[in-house]
Amino acid sequence: MAAEALAPAKINLTLHVIGRRADGYHLLDSLVAFVDLGDRVGVAPGDGLSLRVKGPRAAGVPADDNNLMLRAARLLAAGAGAEVGADLGAALTLEKCLPMAAGIGGGSSDAAAALRLLSRLWGLPMPDTRALMALGADLPVCAAARPARMRGLGERLDPAPALPPVWLVLANPGMALATPAVFGALSRPENAPMPETLPDFPDAVALAAWLRAQRNDLEPAATAICPAVAQVSAALAAQSGCLLARMSGSGATCFGVFASPATAQAAVAALRAARPDWWVEAAGLWQPAGDAA
Numbered sequence: 001m002a003a004e005a006l007a008p009a010k011i012n013l014t015l016h017v018i019g020r021r022a023d024g025y026h027l028l029d030s031l032v033a034f035v036d037l038g039d040r041v042g043v044a045p046g047d048g049l050s051l052r053v054k055g056p057r058a059a060g061v062p063a064d065d066n067n068l069m070l071r072a073a074r075l076l077a078a079g080a081g082a083e084v085g086a087d088l089g090a091a092l093t094l095e096k097c098l099p100m101a102a103g104i105g106g107g108s109s110d111a112a113a114a115l116r117l118l119s120r121l122w123g124l125p126m127p128d129t130r131a132l133m134a135l136g137a138d139l140p141v142c143a144a145a146r147p148a149r150m151r152g153l154g155e156r157l158d159p160a161p162a163l164p165p166v167w168l169v170l171a172n173p174g175m176a177l178a179t180p181a182v183f184g185a186l187s188r189p190e191n192a193p194m195p196e197t198l199p200d201f202p203d204a205v206a207l208a209a210w211l212r213a214q215r216n217d218l219e220p221a222a223t224a225i226c227p228a229v230a231q232v233s234a235a236l237a238a239q240s241g242c243l244l245a246r247m248s249g250s251g252a253t254c255f256g257v258f259a260s261p262a263t264a265q266a267a268v269a270a271l272r273a274a275r276p277d278w279w280v281e282a283a284g285l286w287q288p289a290g291d292a293a
């Protein structure tokens with residue numbers, strides 16, 4: 001049976017870099033949420049394994065074995081001792097709506113959505129955390145697809161406190177930022193973690209007030225490589241009703257936090273008018289349909 005799902009964008013509401021390992025990977029402490037905006041991933045029975053990429057942001061997205069969706073499919077089959085093509089087949093589609101290399105986990109979320117759909121189609125269990133990490137540090141959290149406190153390299157997930165109704169405006173200046181380059185430009189890898197216990201967030205104002213005391217430690221490094229990050233963040237912060245503006249992940253996408261959909265939509269309209277060259281969208285938090293665990 002053919003099936004389709006949203007691959008929701010991942011937002012690092014905070015991203016504290018708290019150490020660096022000898023192999024160059026960094027230790028993180030991040031509050032991660034997902035929004036109801038993303039790519040659309042489809043899976044249908046098929047002979048062999050194929051992928052068709054379409055959609056408004058398809059340009060430049062690899063459709064070959066470099067695509068994380070195909071790598072994820074092979075990983076899933078290998079976990080069951082099967083080989084894609086010989087034993088299992090699927091026709092995958094990706095409608096790309098999120099900018100690529102943008103700090104919002106597009107490829108990782110596409111791969112996680114493909115895994116969820118393929119595990120149902122093929123009747124196989126989801127890969128374990130260690131296997132997911134082999135695809136990327138963002139894969140475990142994207143496979144969980146629910147708000148989480150992410151630690152370690154990305155493998156340690158704890159439930160986040162319940163998030164209040166909140167609307168985010170996402171803005172990207174149209175410049176791809178490679179994650180390794182941003183980590184490489186980080187001047188100080190040892191920074192303070194978030195508090196051991198995260199508070200409750202009764203409403204959007206309380207959430208934004210708490211977030212303001214936290215950080216994205218990659219933001220200065222990303223801004224050094226791509227100065228437009230500072231412009232995007234400042235433009236979001238200047239919008240009426242914006243409670244906080246910050247970069248997500250390794251950038252260059254920034255998000256603004258708003259307490260109502262109307263203020264968020266007004267900010268989108270103003271930003272699109274001022275900067276037609278930027279990608280600007282409003283989104284609410286993504287509510288998993290119960291099948292994303």
Ligand SMILES: C[C@@](CO)(OP(=O)(O)O)[C@H](O)COP(=O)(O)OP(=O)(O)OC[C@H]1O[C@@H](n2ccc(N)nc2=O)[C@H](O)[C@@H]1O
Pocket residue numbers: 012015024025026027028030102103104105106108135136137138139152153154179180181183248249250251
């Ligand atoms: C920074 C984050 C925050 O959520 O998001 P994005 O900006 O990619 O969305 C992630 O940790 C990215 O996860 P992901 O994009 O899957 O990373 P990977 O493919 O595993 O690694 C890409 C590169 O990022 C660096 N890296 C990644 C994770 C980590 N804990 N320490 C690192 O130093 C390494 O240089 C690595 O070679």
Ligand SMILES: Nc1ncnc2c1ncn2[C@@H]1O[C@H](COP(=O)(O)OP(=O)(O)O)[C@@H](O)[C@H]1O
Pocket residue numbers: 061062066067068069094099100101102103104105106107108110111138177179249250251
């Ligand atoms: N399905 C996919 N969508 C986007 N990029 C992908 C995908 N699969 C593999 N990639 C590769 O992953 C790199 C990082 O892209 P992406 O996951 O969008 O970054 P980020 O995690 O910073 O948002 C891209 O440069 C691209 O070459």
